[in-house]
Every structure is written in C-alpha cells, then in structure tokens.
Amino acid sequence: MATISPFARPLYVMLKPVGAACNLRCEYCYYLEKSNLYKDTQKRVLTEEMLEQFTREYIEAQTSPDILFTWHGGEPLIRPLSFYRKAVELQRKYGAGRRISNSIQTNGTLLNDEWCRFLRENNWLVGISIDGPREFHDEFRRTASGGQTWQKVMHGIRLLKRHGVEWNAMAVVNDFNADYPLDFYHFFKENGCQYLQFTPIVERTVNHADGRHLATLTDAADAPLSDMSVTPEQWGRFLCTIFDEWVRHDVGKIYVELFDCMLANWVGVTPGICMYAKECGHAGVMEFNGDVYSCDHFVFPEYRLGNIREKTITEMLYGEQQQHFSELKHKSLPQECKECRWEFACHGECPKNRFVNDCYGNPGKNYLCRGYRQFFEHVAPYMEFMKNEYLNQRPPANVMDRVEEIERQRG
Numbered sequence: 383m384a385t386i387s388p389f390a391r392p393l394y395v396m397l398k399p400v401g402a403a404c405n406l407r408c409e410y411c412y413y414l415e416k417s418n419l420y421k422d423t424q425k426r427v428l429t430e431e432m433l434e435q436f437t438r439e440y441i442e443a444q445t446s447p448d449i450l451f452t453w454h455g456g457e458p459l460i461r462p463l464s465f466y467r468k469a470v471e472l473q474r475k476y477g478a479g480r481r482i483s484n485s486i487q488t489n490g491t492l493l494n495d496e497w498c499r500f501l502r503e504n505n506w507l508v509g510i511s512i513d514g515p516r517e518f519h520d521e522f523r524r525t526a527s528g529g530q531t532w533q534k535v536m537h538g539i540r541l542l543k544r545h546g547v548e549w550n551a552m553a554v555v556n557d558f559n560a561d562y563p564l565d566f567y568h569f570f571k572e573n574g575c576q577y578l579q580f581t582p583i584v585e586r587t588v589n590h591a592d593g594r595h596l597a598t599l600t601d602a603a604d605a606p607l608s609d610m611s612v613t614p615e616q617w618g619r620f621l622c623t624i625f626d627e628w629v630r631h632d633v634g635k636i637y638v639e640l641f642d643c644m645l646a647n648w649v650g651v652t653p654g655i656c657m658y659a660k661e662c663g664h665a666g667v668m669e670f671n672g673d674v675y676s677c678d679h680f681v682f683p684e685y686r687l688g689n690i691r692e693k694t695i696t697e698m699l700y701g702e703q704q705q706h707f708s709e710l711k712h713k714s715l716p717q718e719c720k721e722c723r724w725e726f727a728c729h730g731e732c733p734k735n736r737f738v739n740d741c742y743g744n745p746g747k748n749y750l751c752r753g754y755r756q757f758f759e760h761v762a763p764y765m766e767f768m769k770n771e772y773l774n775q776r777p778p779a780n781v782m783d784r785v786e787e788i789e790r791q792r793g
C-alpha cells in the first residue's frame with residue numbers, strides 16, 4: 383500500500399541562536415540591521431528552554447526520517463560550544479532513531495581546534511563565507527573597526543581541513559569581484575573547495591522609521607540600488623565565464639550549486655535552492671526569541687508567521703500564510719516572464735529582486751533579467767547534452783569531451 387504523506391514538502395527552519403549579533407560588520411550584510419526589530423529586548427540569545435522546545439517540536443513535525451538542523455546568524459559561533467553540545471544532546475534525546483544532521487553557516491573567523499574537534503566528532507557540515515581572493519573579500523567583509531578578515535578566514539579553513547571537517551564555500555558576487563570571474567573561480571579551485579555557492583548582491587536602500595536601511599518589496603519601486611549591487615550585465619558575464627571554465631574542466635569534480643540547479647530545472651526536478659525553484663517557502667527562519675518568519679530574506683514584520691510559544695511549527699510552516707508566500711513566487715510573475723522561454727530555468731529568481739517593469743510595463747520583473755537571459759542562452763546546448771546523458775543514466779560529466787562539438791554546432 384502506498385504511504386500517504388500529509389506534507390509533500392520537507393520542513394526546514396533555520397535557527398538564529400544569537401539573532402543578528404556578529405563579530406564582523408560586512409558592508410553588504412542584510413541581516414545585521416534586523417537587530418532593529420528587537421531593540422527593546424536586552425538579551426538576544428536563544429535560551430536552552432527555547433532550544434529544547436524547538437528541538438522537540440521540529441523533530442516531531444518531520445515526516446521524513448532524515449532531519450536537518452541549520453544554524454545561521456548573525457554569527458552562530460559567538461555562542462559557546464557548550465550551547466551546541468547541549469543542542470546535540472537534545473537532538474539525541476528527542477531524535478528516537480531519526481537520522482539527524484547539522485549544518486552551520488559561519489564567517490569562519492572564530493574557528494579554533496576545539497570547535498573543529500566538535501564539528502568533526504559530530505559530522506557537522508560547515509558553510510564558510512569567503513568572497514574569493516584577499517582583495518575581493520577584504521573590500522566588504524570587515525570587522526567593526528574596519529579591520530581585514532581574509533587571513534582569519536583562511537586560517538579557519540586550514541583548521542577545518544586539518545581536522546577533516548566537511549565544508550563548503552559561500553560567496554557573494556558584488557560590483558567589485560563580479561568583473562574578475564576567473565580569479566574568483568580559480569581561487570576556490572586552488573583551495574580545494576569542492577562545493578561552491580554564490581549569490582548576487584542586489585540591495586536597494588530606503589530609510590525605515592525603525593532604523594533599517596534595506597528595501598523590502600513593499601517599498602517604493604524607485605528606491606536606489608546600493609553601490610555594492612551587481613549589474614545585470616556583470617552577472618551575465620560572470621556566470622557565462624565561470625560556466626565555460628567549469629564545463630571544460632570541472633563537471634563532476636566541483637559542484638557549483640547554481641549550475642546544479644540549472645541542470646535540475648532542465649531535467650524537470652526541483653532544484654536545491656529556492657531562488658531557481660517554482661515556489662518559495664523551502665525554509666523558514668526562527669529568531670532567538672521564537673519568532674518564525676517566511677524566509678531568511680524576508681525577516682520583516684509583515685512576514686512574521688508567529689512565535690513557537692503560541693503556535694506549533696507545523697501550523698506556521700504549513701499554514702495558509704506560508705502557503706500563500708510560497709505560491710506567490712509563481713503567481714506574481716509578470717506577463718513577460720510567463721511568456722519567456724527560460725521561465726522553466728529561471729522562475730523569475732528571488733522575489734526580493736523583482737522590482738523592475740517588464741516589457742509591457744507591468745511591475746515585478748527581476749532586476750537581473752538581462753544577465754540571466756544571456757546565461758540561459760549560453761548554457762542551453764550544454765544543459766541539453768547533460769540532460770540527455772543524465773536521462774540515459776550516463777554521467778553528465780561526459781559533456782567535457784563534447785565542448786568543441788557543441789560549440790561548432792552553435793556556430
């Protein structure tokens with residue numbers, strides 16, 4: 383008999399154990415200003431009592447035997463190791479035979495041998511934020527007093543490697559590093575990074591009454607772009623250049639998350655990241671005080687789903703408000719996107735970045751559209767080839783031997 387699962391989607395909630403507190407002040411950070419939402423709260427840390435309630439409910443709410451805890455921030459390593467030891471203990475207490483894994487996203491500057499031993503012993507996956515070679519990284523990722531951080535992060539990466547901790551790199555692409563795609567890519571390759579994620583910086587600024595400066599979708603469409611934002615043309619060139627290098631040498635060796643997502647969309651499978659999926663709502667976020675929001679990029683009062691003291695995680699994550707948030711991504715696509723031949727690959731990307739008009743004058747098209755079109759056009763023949771290999775149970779990496787032929791056919 384078929385098993386009927388009430389929930390088709392897995393349930394993820396990222397945790398913010400220290401809210402928006404951090405030892406760094408990266409210039410582009412979208413999260414630090416969220417502290418303005420909790421100005422009146424003196425102690426902004428997730429208490430052990432709240433951690434226990436979350437752990438129990440989160441495990442109970444899952445319909446799959448595999449459960450992922452994701453620790454995020456602010457800077458999660460600000461909390462002492464004893465807090466995470468307690469977290470593991472609670473996962474064991476309530477886990478009852480489930481397979482539990484943990485991933486932690488960090489700026490890497492606070493890693494030491496003791497941390498690495500804990501991460502290795504408990505098989506945690508570590509995401510390290512590093513924006514490429516020193517001059518790119520230190521441009522924006524600074525300490526509160528303006529100090530550089532690249533060396534500290536590299537030290538952290540060396541420690542992770544020495545202790546055999548599994549890690550991946552998370553980089554942002556901004557107005558500066560976007561013009562040097564090969565320097566950027568080779569840096570990660572030379573440093574033994576096998577899993578690479580990168581996100582474009584697209585931020586608009588607006589002065590909110592509560593002290594926040596980044597625009598939300600409800601702010602005026604003409605809110606000015608921050609200087610650090612990547613242009614659509616830079617983004618297109620950046621993606622095409624890295625893809626050309628990857629498709630010649632590194633398919634199956636280096637996992638570039640965005641390229642994996644593209645192949646998933648070409649094949650017709652839901653991709654690993656929400657930006658390129660048809661729907662939002664893959665992962666909610668829980669702030670230190672138990673407030674749950676629709677998505678990490680939408681920690682705004684209007685996207686608060688409730689608090690775990692008042693509602694269950696299931697009620698919030700599978701409730702009407704979150705369902706509406708998830709579906710809106712597709713439903714709100716403007717006419718030009720609905721007619722676009724690349725809609726299946728793009729899905730309008732992240733709604734946060736949809737603030738330009740389409741060719742019919744409708745609002746809600748993605749600011750990066752021109753860059754994405756260039757990229758989709760460029761990768762289409764390779765994606766078709768890899769899709770065919772995949773569907774015939776051959777490795778998509780075979781594409782590396784066919785690059786010249788594909789180029790000739792493209793003419």
Ligand SMILES: C[S@@+](CC[C@H](N)C(=O)[O-])C[C@H]1O[C@@H](n2cnc3c(N)ncnc32)[C@H](O)[C@@H]1O
Nearest residue numbers: 410411412413455456457487488489511552583
């Ligand atoms: C907010 S941080 C929190 C975790 C930790 N402090 C870190 O830096 O990895 C999570 C990720 O968001 C990225 N990020 C920060 N501001 C961003 C922005 N405006 N747009 C896109 N990504 C951003 C960071 O570089 C980092 O990789």
Ligand code: SF4
Nearest residue numbers: 404406408411456489
């Ligand atoms: S380290 Fe992370 S949380 Fe801290 S300022 Fe930088 S991006 Fe933001």
Ligand code: SF4
Nearest residue numbers: 656657662663677732
């Ligand atoms: S709003 Fe953007 S980041 Fe949030 S779930 Fe949707 S696509 Fe993902």
Ligand code: SF4
Nearest residue numbers: 719722725728748751
């Ligand atoms: S944003 Fe541009 S590329 Fe993406 S679906 Fe819309 S029109 Fe197509």
